[in-house]
Amino acid sequence: MDAPPRSLDERLRDTAALLSATGADTWVATASAAGEAYLVPLSFGWTGEAVVLVTERRSPTARNLIAKRGARLAFGGTRDVVMVDGELAGEPAAVPDADAELVEVFVTQSGWDPRPMGDAADYDVFAVRPVGVQAWREGNEIAGRTLMRDGEWLGPVDVR
Protein backbone atom coordinates (compact mmCIF):
# COMPACT_ATOMS: atom_id res chain seq x y z
CA MET A 1 0.00 0.00 0.00
CA ASP A 2 3.02 2.23 0.20
CA ALA A 3 3.68 2.99 -3.47
CA PRO A 4 1.72 6.00 -4.74
CA PRO A 5 -1.01 5.20 -7.28
CA ARG A 6 0.15 5.22 -10.89
CA SER A 7 -1.12 7.82 -13.33
CA LEU A 8 -3.37 6.87 -16.23
CA ASP A 9 -0.38 7.13 -18.59
CA GLU A 10 1.73 4.84 -16.44
CA ARG A 11 -1.08 2.29 -16.25
CA LEU A 12 -1.58 2.40 -20.01
CA ARG A 13 2.14 1.82 -20.57
CA ASP A 14 2.29 -1.01 -18.03
CA THR A 15 -0.82 -2.58 -19.54
CA ALA A 16 0.68 -2.52 -23.03
CA ALA A 17 3.75 -4.25 -21.61
CA LEU A 18 1.71 -6.99 -19.93
CA LEU A 19 -0.37 -7.60 -23.05
CA SER A 20 2.81 -7.86 -25.10
CA ALA A 21 4.76 -10.04 -22.66
CA THR A 22 6.30 -13.14 -24.20
CA GLY A 23 5.85 -16.62 -22.80
CA ALA A 24 3.17 -15.52 -20.35
CA ASP A 25 -0.31 -16.85 -19.62
CA THR A 26 -3.67 -15.22 -19.10
CA TRP A 27 -6.47 -16.34 -16.80
CA VAL A 28 -9.54 -16.89 -18.94
CA ALA A 29 -12.94 -16.78 -17.22
CA THR A 30 -15.96 -17.83 -19.26
CA ALA A 31 -19.53 -18.82 -18.52
CA SER A 32 -21.28 -21.88 -19.91
CA ALA A 33 -24.61 -21.86 -21.68
CA ALA A 34 -26.03 -23.13 -18.38
CA GLY A 35 -24.46 -20.18 -16.55
CA GLU A 36 -21.58 -21.92 -14.77
CA ALA A 37 -18.27 -20.11 -14.39
CA TYR A 38 -15.16 -21.68 -15.85
CA LEU A 39 -11.55 -20.57 -15.38
CA VAL A 40 -8.28 -21.79 -16.82
CA PRO A 41 -4.84 -20.35 -17.60
CA LEU A 42 -3.93 -20.19 -21.30
CA SER A 43 -1.07 -18.96 -23.45
CA PHE A 44 -1.89 -15.85 -25.47
CA GLY A 45 -0.79 -13.41 -28.12
CA TRP A 46 -1.74 -9.74 -28.55
CA THR A 47 -2.23 -8.23 -31.99
CA GLY A 48 -2.69 -4.70 -30.66
CA GLU A 49 -6.44 -5.05 -31.09
CA ALA A 50 -7.27 -8.54 -29.91
CA VAL A 51 -6.01 -11.23 -27.57
CA VAL A 52 -5.34 -14.45 -29.47
CA LEU A 53 -6.10 -17.73 -27.72
CA VAL A 54 -5.67 -21.29 -28.95
CA THR A 55 -7.48 -24.10 -27.23
CA GLU A 56 -9.10 -27.44 -27.93
CA ARG A 57 -12.48 -27.09 -29.57
CA ARG A 58 -13.98 -29.59 -27.12
CA SER A 59 -12.70 -27.73 -24.03
CA PRO A 60 -15.14 -25.86 -21.78
CA THR A 61 -13.41 -22.56 -22.58
CA ALA A 62 -13.86 -23.04 -26.35
CA ARG A 63 -17.47 -24.10 -25.96
CA ASN A 64 -18.22 -21.16 -23.67
CA LEU A 65 -16.49 -18.64 -25.92
CA ILE A 66 -18.56 -19.85 -28.85
CA ALA A 67 -21.81 -19.94 -26.87
CA LYS A 68 -21.44 -16.56 -25.11
CA ARG A 69 -18.98 -14.75 -27.40
CA GLY A 70 -17.37 -13.16 -24.36
CA ALA A 71 -14.74 -13.71 -21.69
CA ARG A 72 -13.07 -11.88 -18.84
CA LEU A 73 -9.29 -12.16 -18.88
CA ALA A 74 -6.67 -11.37 -16.26
CA PHE A 75 -3.05 -10.52 -17.09
CA GLY A 76 -0.23 -10.17 -14.59
CA GLY A 77 -0.43 -11.05 -10.92
CA THR A 78 -3.13 -10.59 -8.32
CA ARG A 79 -1.42 -7.42 -7.08
CA ASP A 80 -0.44 -6.04 -10.46
CA VAL A 81 -3.38 -6.97 -12.57
CA VAL A 82 -4.89 -6.02 -15.89
CA MET A 83 -8.51 -7.13 -16.24
CA VAL A 84 -10.01 -7.32 -19.71
CA ASP A 85 -13.66 -7.73 -20.58
CA GLY A 86 -13.58 -9.07 -24.11
CA GLU A 87 -15.83 -10.01 -26.96
CA LEU A 88 -15.19 -12.72 -29.50
CA ALA A 89 -14.16 -11.02 -32.78
CA GLY A 90 -15.16 -12.92 -35.88
CA GLU A 91 -15.48 -16.68 -35.89
CA PRO A 92 -12.97 -19.14 -34.44
CA ALA A 93 -11.17 -21.37 -36.93
CA ALA A 94 -9.18 -24.56 -36.62
CA VAL A 95 -5.43 -23.98 -36.43
CA PRO A 96 -4.73 -25.17 -40.00
CA ASP A 97 -7.49 -22.92 -41.40
CA ALA A 98 -7.03 -19.86 -39.17
CA ASP A 99 -5.84 -16.42 -40.24
CA ALA A 100 -2.09 -16.90 -40.64
CA GLU A 101 -1.28 -13.51 -39.12
CA LEU A 102 -3.26 -14.26 -35.95
CA VAL A 103 -1.51 -17.60 -35.59
CA GLU A 104 1.88 -16.02 -36.19
CA VAL A 105 1.29 -13.42 -33.46
CA PHE A 106 0.25 -16.18 -31.09
CA VAL A 107 3.22 -18.44 -31.86
CA THR A 108 5.80 -15.66 -31.71
CA GLN A 109 4.55 -14.23 -28.44
CA SER A 110 3.56 -17.38 -26.59
CA GLY A 111 6.45 -19.55 -27.69
CA TRP A 112 4.05 -22.40 -28.34
CA ASP A 113 3.43 -23.51 -31.92
CA PRO A 114 0.32 -25.67 -32.27
CA ARG A 115 0.71 -26.01 -36.07
CA PRO A 116 2.97 -29.08 -36.14
CA MET A 117 0.77 -31.02 -33.70
CA GLY A 118 -0.85 -34.13 -35.12
CA ASP A 119 -4.19 -32.97 -33.72
CA ALA A 120 -3.80 -29.29 -34.67
CA ALA A 121 -7.17 -29.47 -36.44
CA ASP A 122 -8.81 -30.11 -33.04
CA TYR A 123 -7.59 -26.72 -31.77
CA ASP A 124 -9.37 -23.47 -32.53
CA VAL A 125 -7.90 -19.98 -32.76
CA PHE A 126 -9.94 -17.27 -31.03
CA ALA A 127 -9.57 -13.50 -31.25
CA VAL A 128 -10.96 -11.71 -28.20
CA ARG A 129 -11.28 -7.94 -28.55
CA PRO A 130 -11.18 -5.87 -25.35
CA VAL A 131 -14.23 -3.70 -24.69
CA GLY A 132 -13.30 -2.84 -21.10
CA VAL A 133 -9.88 -2.72 -19.43
CA GLN A 134 -8.92 -2.02 -15.83
CA ALA A 135 -5.51 -2.04 -14.14
CA TRP A 136 -4.62 -1.84 -10.49
CA ARG A 137 -2.01 -2.97 -8.01
CA GLU A 138 -3.17 -2.26 -4.47
CA GLY A 139 -6.22 -0.72 -2.84
CA ASN A 140 -5.02 2.80 -3.52
CA GLU A 141 -5.27 2.11 -7.26
CA ILE A 142 -8.94 1.13 -7.33
CA ALA A 143 -9.79 4.73 -8.13
CA GLY A 144 -8.69 5.42 -11.66
CA ARG A 145 -8.46 1.78 -12.60
CA THR A 146 -10.51 2.06 -15.79
CA LEU A 147 -8.31 2.31 -18.90
CA MET A 148 -10.82 1.36 -21.59
CA ARG A 149 -14.56 1.83 -21.66
CA ASP A 150 -16.93 0.70 -24.44
CA GLY A 151 -13.96 -0.33 -26.54
CA GLU A 152 -12.19 3.06 -26.29
CA TRP A 153 -8.85 3.51 -24.55
CA LEU A 154 -9.02 6.51 -22.21
CA GLY A 155 -5.58 7.67 -23.33
CA PRO A 156 -3.00 7.03 -26.02
CA VAL A 157 -1.40 3.64 -25.68
CA ASP A 158 1.31 2.00 -27.74
CA VAL A 159 -0.20 -1.45 -27.71
CA ARG A 160 2.46 -3.26 -29.74
Place this chain on the structure above:
Amino acid sequence: MDAPPRSLDERLRDTAALLSATGADTWVATASAAGEAYLVPLSFGWTGEAVVLVTERRSPTARNLIAKRGARLAFGGTRDVVMVDGELAGEPAAVPDADAELVEVFVTQSGWDPRPMGDAADYDVFAVRPVGVQAWREGNEIAGRTLMRDGEWLGPVDVR
Protein backbone atom coordinates in the same frame (compact mmCIF):
# COMPACT_ATOMS: atom_id res chain seq x y z
CA MET B 1 8.31 -29.41 -19.40
CA ASP B 2 11.48 -30.95 -17.98
CA ALA B 3 10.45 -31.77 -14.43
CA PRO B 4 8.80 -35.19 -14.07
CA PRO B 5 5.10 -35.12 -13.17
CA ARG B 6 4.37 -35.09 -9.46
CA SER B 7 2.68 -38.03 -7.76
CA LEU B 8 -0.83 -37.74 -6.33
CA ASP B 9 0.67 -37.48 -2.83
CA GLU B 10 3.00 -34.69 -3.85
CA ARG B 11 0.17 -32.77 -5.49
CA LEU B 12 -2.02 -33.18 -2.42
CA ARG B 13 0.77 -31.89 -0.20
CA ASP B 14 1.50 -28.94 -2.51
CA THR B 15 -2.21 -28.16 -2.73
CA ALA B 16 -2.57 -28.08 1.04
CA ALA B 17 0.36 -25.67 1.15
CA LEU B 18 -1.16 -23.33 -1.44
CA LEU B 19 -4.56 -23.34 0.29
CA SER B 20 -2.87 -22.53 3.60
CA ALA B 21 -0.51 -19.86 2.25
CA THR B 22 -0.58 -16.59 4.17
CA GLY B 23 -1.04 -13.22 2.53
CA ALA B 24 -1.91 -14.73 -0.84
CA ASP B 25 -4.83 -14.12 -3.20
CA THR B 26 -7.11 -16.38 -5.17
CA TRP B 27 -8.65 -15.75 -8.59
CA VAL B 28 -12.41 -15.98 -8.19
CA ALA B 29 -14.46 -16.71 -11.31
CA THR B 30 -18.23 -16.45 -11.02
CA ALA B 31 -21.15 -16.20 -13.41
CA SER B 32 -23.93 -13.67 -13.19
CA ALA B 33 -27.62 -14.49 -13.21
CA ALA B 34 -27.54 -13.37 -16.86
CA GLY B 35 -24.69 -15.83 -17.55
CA GLU B 36 -21.76 -13.42 -17.85
CA ALA B 37 -18.37 -14.45 -16.51
CA TYR B 38 -16.73 -12.33 -13.83
CA LEU B 39 -13.20 -12.63 -12.47
CA VAL B 40 -11.35 -10.83 -9.72
CA PRO B 41 -8.48 -11.54 -7.32
CA LEU B 42 -9.43 -11.72 -3.63
CA SER B 43 -7.74 -12.42 -0.32
CA PHE B 44 -8.74 -15.73 1.24
CA GLY B 45 -8.56 -18.03 4.22
CA TRP B 46 -8.79 -21.83 4.34
CA THR B 47 -10.52 -23.60 7.20
CA GLY B 48 -9.53 -27.08 6.02
CA GLU B 49 -13.01 -27.54 4.59
CA ALA B 50 -13.89 -24.26 2.97
CA VAL B 51 -12.28 -21.24 1.37
CA VAL B 52 -13.29 -18.05 3.20
CA LEU B 53 -13.80 -14.92 1.11
CA VAL B 54 -14.77 -11.42 2.20
CA THR B 55 -16.09 -8.96 -0.33
CA GLU B 56 -18.52 -6.08 -0.66
CA ARG B 57 -22.10 -7.24 -0.83
CA ARG B 58 -22.76 -4.99 -3.82
CA SER B 59 -19.81 -6.36 -5.82
CA PRO B 60 -20.43 -8.58 -8.85
CA THR B 61 -18.65 -11.48 -7.14
CA ALA B 62 -20.91 -11.31 -4.08
CA ARG B 63 -24.04 -11.00 -6.18
CA ASN B 64 -22.97 -13.91 -8.40
CA LEU B 65 -22.03 -16.13 -5.46
CA ILE B 66 -25.44 -15.55 -3.94
CA ALA B 67 -27.30 -16.06 -7.22
CA LYS B 68 -25.42 -19.14 -8.40
CA ARG B 69 -24.02 -20.54 -5.13
CA GLY B 70 -20.88 -21.56 -6.95
CA ALA B 71 -17.48 -20.33 -8.07
CA ARG B 72 -14.31 -21.60 -9.68
CA LEU B 73 -11.16 -20.55 -7.86
CA ALA B 74 -7.50 -20.63 -8.87
CA PHE B 75 -4.63 -20.73 -6.39
CA GLY B 76 -0.95 -20.35 -7.22
CA GLY B 77 0.43 -19.34 -10.60
CA THR B 78 -0.55 -20.21 -14.13
CA ARG B 79 2.17 -22.89 -14.24
CA ASP B 80 1.70 -24.21 -10.73
CA VAL B 81 -2.01 -24.03 -10.32
CA VAL B 82 -4.68 -25.45 -8.06
CA MET B 83 -8.17 -25.15 -9.55
CA VAL B 84 -11.15 -25.47 -7.21
CA ASP B 85 -14.77 -25.89 -8.21
CA GLY B 86 -16.65 -24.76 -5.14
CA GLU B 87 -20.14 -24.46 -3.75
CA LEU B 88 -21.36 -21.83 -1.37
CA ALA B 89 -21.67 -23.43 2.08
CA GLY B 90 -24.40 -21.94 4.25
CA GLU B 91 -25.48 -18.35 3.91
CA PRO B 92 -23.17 -15.34 3.68
CA ALA B 93 -23.27 -12.94 6.59
CA ALA B 94 -22.11 -9.37 7.09
CA VAL B 95 -18.69 -9.15 8.73
CA PRO B 96 -20.05 -8.03 12.14
CA ASP B 97 -22.58 -10.89 12.18
CA ALA B 98 -20.49 -13.66 10.61
CA ASP B 99 -19.24 -16.81 12.29
CA ALA B 100 -16.34 -15.58 14.41
CA GLU B 101 -14.21 -18.63 13.63
CA LEU B 102 -14.55 -18.15 9.87
CA VAL B 103 -13.59 -14.51 10.21
CA GLU B 104 -10.64 -15.37 12.44
CA VAL B 105 -9.32 -17.88 9.89
CA PHE B 106 -9.66 -15.27 7.18
CA VAL B 107 -7.97 -12.49 9.14
CA THR B 108 -5.11 -14.64 10.39
CA GLN B 109 -4.32 -16.12 7.00
CA SER B 110 -4.95 -13.16 4.73
CA GLY B 111 -3.46 -10.51 6.97
CA TRP B 112 -6.43 -8.24 6.22
CA ASP B 113 -8.89 -7.50 9.02
CA PRO B 114 -12.15 -6.07 7.72
CA ARG B 115 -13.70 -5.84 11.21
CA PRO B 116 -12.45 -2.38 12.18
CA MET B 117 -13.58 -0.83 8.89
CA GLY B 118 -16.28 1.82 9.19
CA ASP B 119 -18.23 0.04 6.43
CA ALA B 120 -17.59 -3.53 7.66
CA ALA B 121 -21.35 -4.15 7.60
CA ASP B 122 -21.27 -3.69 3.82
CA TYR B 123 -18.90 -6.67 3.45
CA ASP B 124 -20.10 -10.27 3.46
CA VAL B 125 -18.21 -13.37 4.54
CA PHE B 126 -18.57 -16.35 2.21
CA ALA B 127 -17.56 -19.97 2.79
CA VAL B 128 -16.91 -21.83 -0.46
CA ARG B 129 -16.55 -25.59 -0.09
CA PRO B 130 -14.53 -27.43 -2.75
CA VAL B 131 -16.36 -30.15 -4.65
CA GLY B 132 -13.68 -30.62 -7.31
CA VAL B 133 -9.93 -29.92 -7.15
CA GLN B 134 -7.26 -30.20 -9.82
CA ALA B 135 -3.55 -29.38 -9.68
CA TRP B 136 -1.00 -29.18 -12.47
CA ARG B 137 2.19 -27.41 -13.46
CA GLU B 138 3.03 -28.15 -17.09
CA GLY B 139 1.49 -30.21 -19.87
CA ASN B 140 2.96 -33.44 -18.52
CA GLU B 141 0.81 -33.02 -15.38
CA ILE B 142 -2.55 -32.83 -17.12
CA ALA B 143 -2.90 -36.57 -16.63
CA GLY B 144 -3.50 -37.20 -12.96
CA ARG B 145 -4.52 -33.64 -12.24
CA THR B 146 -7.74 -34.53 -10.38
CA LEU B 147 -7.28 -34.46 -6.60
CA MET B 148 -10.91 -34.21 -5.47
CA ARG B 149 -14.04 -35.45 -7.17
CA ASP B 150 -17.62 -35.02 -5.92
CA GLY B 151 -16.28 -33.48 -2.72
CA GLU B 152 -13.95 -36.41 -1.90
CA TRP B 153 -10.16 -36.05 -1.82
CA LEU B 154 -8.56 -38.89 -3.80
CA GLY B 155 -5.93 -39.36 -1.13
CA PRO B 156 -5.14 -38.34 2.42
CA VAL B 157 -4.31 -34.67 2.70
CA ASP B 158 -3.30 -32.61 5.69
CA VAL B 159 -5.30 -29.56 4.78
CA ARG B 160 -4.35 -27.36 7.73
